[in-house]
Amino acid sequence: MDSLIPPGAPRAVVDGTGTERARCVLAPNPSPMTLDGTNTWVIAEPGSTEVVVIDPGPDDEGHLRRVLQAAAAGDRRVAQVILTHGHDDHSGGAARFAELSGAPVAALDPAHRLGSEGLTAGEVLAVAGCELRVVGTPGHSADSVSLLLAADGALLTGDTVLGRGTTVIAQDGGLGDYLRTLDELRALADEAGLRTVLPGHGPVLDDPAGVLDFYIAHRQERLDQVRAALAAGARTAAEVVAVVYADVDRALWPAAEASVRAQLEYLGEAGK
Ligand SMILES: [Zn+2]
Numbered sequence: 001m002d003s004l005i006p007p008g009a010p011r012a013v014v015d016g017t018g019t020e021r022a023r024c025v026l027a028p029n030p031s032p033m034t035l036d037g038t039n040t041w042v043i044a045e046p047g048s049t050e051v052v053v054i055d056p057g058p059d060d061e062g063h064l065r066r067v068l069q070a071a072a073a074g075d076r077r078v079a080q081v082i083l084t085h086g087h088d089d090h091s092g093g094a095a096r097f098a099e100l101s102g103a104p105v106a107a108l109d110p111a112h113r114l115g116s117e118g119l120t121a122g123e124v125l126a127v128a129g130c131e132l133r134v135v136g137t138p139g140h141s142a143d144s145v146s147l148l149l150a151a152d153g154a155l156l157t158g159d160t161v162l163g164r165g166t167t168v169i170a171q172d173g174g175l176g177d178y179l180r181t182l183d184e185l186r187a188l189a190d191e192a193g194l195r196t197v198l199p200g201h202g203p204v205l206d207d208p209a210g211v212l213d214f215y216i217a218h219r220q221e222r223l224d225q226v227r228a229a230l231a232a233g234a235r236t237a238a239e240v241v242a243v244v245y246a247d248v249d250r251a252l253w254p255a256a257e258a259s260v261r262a263q264l265e266y267l268g269e270a271g272k
Pocket of ligand 1: 038
């Protein structure tokens with residue numbers, strides 16, 4: 001965790017934003033962990049009779065109906081639902097949305113698939129008149145993927161890169177994987193000429209390479225702080241948090257502790 005909203009930070013306008021082929025429908029589940037709420041993305045080539053929905057979001061009937069309405073605008077049908085990962089704020093509404101839309105749900109983790117064969121990292125999906133490349137981006141969680149919408153120079157990142165702050169390494173993720181993922185995405189930013197990040201939470205970002213450079217530097221900085229706290233005598237994850245996150249709201253310390261545990265695990269492995 002490091003995805004901390006600075007006190008008093010204004011809620012950004014995310015709902016309805018996006019690119020030519022991608023539009024955000026913001027879910028009403030704001031929190032320190034989900035920022036403004038979960039961004040559900042509706043993707044289609046202009047004029048297509050089909051759409052793809054990325055991350056239906058939490059199981060909130062009003063939100064799912066808004067997504068369906070945005071998806072169906074212009075008499076379109078939902079051809080496919082894709083999950084960037086299985087966490088509940090992204091996938092909780094998937095079963096209900098599949099019921100409402102009749103569309104199958106694809107995910108890297110078989111446990112989250114519904115009527116679909118799923119996804120494979122590296123494959124290119126041709127849906128709703130668009131090409132979406134599935135990019136394996138483990139780290140935040142083991143099952144995280146990002147989706148490259150090359151026609152818009154856009155990368156849908158789920159929780160791998162957020163629109164504000166930085167990302168949490170969840171219990172089912174890993175920092176070693178995450179650092180590799182950031183390096184790979186940084187290379188992709190140049191290769192694919194990325195112009196836009198469409199994150200799972202927070203506003204759209206228009207400098208993917210710059211954001212990834214910041215994420216990579218931030219991770220190294222946090223690791224340096226954890227090393228320093230250990231050198232100063234901290235013995236447990238909780239003790240490290242009390243030093244490194246001293247200036248952060250205590251309500252966020254439990255989440256910070258999970259992140260510190262991931263860093264301690266990573267440093268332990270690196271030290272062997
Ligand atoms: Zn999330």
